[in-house]
Amino acid sequence: MKLLMNKPNHRPLHRASQCLAFTAKSKPALFINHAVRILATFSFASCLAAENNLTLQTTLLDSTQIQIAVTNQAPDVICRVDASSDFKSWAYLISSNSPMGGFVFSESIDPNTLARFYRAAESGEIIGQVVKFGNGTVRSWIRADSNGLPASIGVTLTEGALTKPPASATSLVLLLPALGTNTPFKHIWVNWEANGHAPRARYGVPHFDFHFYTITPAERSSINLGGGGATMYKLPASEFVPQDYVQQAGQGVPQMGSHWADTDAPELNGQPFTRTFLHGSYNGSFIFWEPMITLAFLKTKPTETYDLKLPQSYAVSGPYPLRYSINYSAAFQEYVISLDELTQR
Numbered sequence: 001m002k003l004l005m006n007k008p009n010h011r012p013l014h015r016a017s018q019c020l021a022f023t024a025k026s027k028p029a030l031f032i033n034h035a036v037r038i039l040a041t042f043s044f045a046s047c048l049a050a051e052n053n054l055t056l057q058t059t060l061l062d063s064t065q066i067q068i069a070v071t072n073q074a075p076d077v078i079c080r081v082d083a084s085s086d087f088k089s090w091a092y093l094i095s096s097n098s099p100m101g102g103f104v105f106s107e108s109i110d111p112n113t114l115a116r117f118y119r120a121a122e123s124g125e126i127i128g129q130v131v132k133f134g135n136g137t138v139r140s141w142i143r144a145d146s147n148g149l150p151a152s153i154g155v156t157l158t159e160g161a162l163t164k165p166p167a168s169a170t171s172l173v174l175l176l177p178a179l180g181t182n183t184p185f186k187h188i189w190v191n192w193e194a195n196g197h198a199p200r201a202r203y204g205v206p207h208f209d210f211h212f213y214t215i216t217p218a219e220r221s222s223i224n225l226g227g228g229g230a231t232m233y234k235l236p237a238s239e240f241v242p243q244d245y246v247q248q249a250g251q252g253v254p255q256m257g258s259h260w261a262d263t264d265a266p267e268l269n270g271q272p273f274t275r276t277f278l279h280g281s282y283n284g285s286f287i288f289w290e291p292m293i294t295l296a297f298l299k300t301k302p303t304e305t306y307d308l309k310l311p312q313s314y315a316v317s318g319p320y321p322l323r324y325s326i327n328y329s330a331a332f333q334e335y336v337i338s339l340d341e342l343t344q345r
Contacts, residue, residue, distance in 0.1 A: 128176040133192075136160025140174035140188050150183045150319055154338030155190060155210055162298060162335065165206075168194050173217055183342065184214045184318040189256075189288075198251070202267050207294040210337050211256070211280070214316070215287050223282050224254050232258050234284040236315070242279055243309040257282045259290075262309060275326060277308065285315060291324055291337055298335055301328035305340065313345070320345045 128140035136158035145151040155174065174188040189211040196204035213220055225232050232252035245260045252258040257280035267273035274297040280288040305325040314320060321339035328335050 126177045126179050128180065129174045131172050131174065133157070133161045133170070133172065134165045135163050138172055138174065138190060140176055142177055142179045142183070144179060150179055150342050152338045152340045152342065153180070153183060153185055153188075153212065153321075154325075154336055155188055156337075157335045159333040159335070162295065165192055165295070166194060169197075170194070182319070184314075184316055184320065185212050186216045187213050187220075189213060189217075189220065203273055203292070205273065205294055205296070207273075207292060208298070208337075210291045210293070212289045212339060213287060220257075220287075221255050223257055225252060231283045234282075236281055236284050236286055239312040240286060240315050242311045245279055245309065247281070256280065257287050277306070277324060286311075289321070289324075289339060291326070293326060293337065298326070298328075301330070301335075303327045317345060319343060 125141045125143055128142065130137050130139040138155060138157050138161055140155055141153070142150050143152045143154075153176070170192040172190040172192075174190060176183075176185060176187060180186070191209040191211065193203075193207050193209060196206060198204075223232070229252055233247065235247065242260070242262075244263050246263055248259045248261050260279040260281065261268060262277065265276045267276060273292075273294060275291070275293045278290040278292055279286055280290060304327070305323050307323055308321060310320075310322070319342035322341040322343055323339075325336065325338045325340055327338075
């Protein structure tokens with residue numbers, strides 16, 4: 001790896017405090033046979049400092065090199081990584097805007113994944129965190145509107161994540177990019193329920209629970225059934241309850257919260273569960289929004305958007321979603337679950 005103290009000859013696109021600017025100068029297909037690995041021993045501080053004043057952009061130099069340029073108020077630094085034949089897969093992708101200081105994997109990732117990062121950036125996706133799951137990955141992200149304000153927040157699963165998911169229940173915590181601080185949401189907790197969960201007559205099939213939390217992971221971890229469940233089942237004020245939603249008796253889960261279901265949901269009206277939308281509360285406050293989707297429904301490769309039932313008002317002001325979507329992208333072979341049309345309330 002070489003650090004080159006040269007002025008980049010391209011104009012940076014975005015400030016890192018606003019978004020992650022991964023931009024390819026060529027079509028993503030060019031990356032399929034050439035992956036980059038930035039060693040975990042690389043001195044992150046030598047290239048990145050003062051995150052709020054950084055700009056990051058990548059450029060394809062040729063078939064074996066990708067240039068990662070980082071701009072600060074100090075002289076510009078270019079980190080150049082040689083993608084030689086030794087680097088057939090990658091374990092660390094630099095990112096000034098990732099809450100983890102970069103995307104870190106415990107094992108090698110399919111080289112095709114690299115192209116997805118460039119495609120995501122070109123679509124305005126600001127990547128939060130990426131985690132390996134099954135034979136693929138799961139990532140969190142936020143998309144901004146033309147004014148730089150959050151418009152959608154979501155989770156993307158590559159197709160490999162669904163071809164061979166874990167045989168047992170698995171949970172993934174996904175942090176959000178810096179732009180997430182401009183929304184009520186603090187993190188996403190993805191739960192893969194390989195054998196379903198209670199009540200099994202309703203939800204006893206393989207499915208994903210996508211919890212979009214408005215509290216931190218530490219706060220979520222402190223949720224408990226102490227005091228006979230008084231705190232778990234304490235009701236929020238009626239004006240904060242989404243239309244037609246009712247708290248479900250006995251469905252309070254430690255480190256998760258108490259679940260609320262739509263009385264019009266198909267699975268509450270004698271129909272099989274395929275996809276549904278829940279809310280969750282704890283200690284009198286709503287704390288999560290939850291699309292819950294079966295593996296079988298995802299494999300139908302849907303492209304659907306649904307209206308959300310909303311409360312009269314919110315305890316904390318901010319941009320809240322009006323709709324949610326479940327979309328399969330045939331072009332990029334991935335599944336996208338998102339809360340959309342974030343609107344100030």
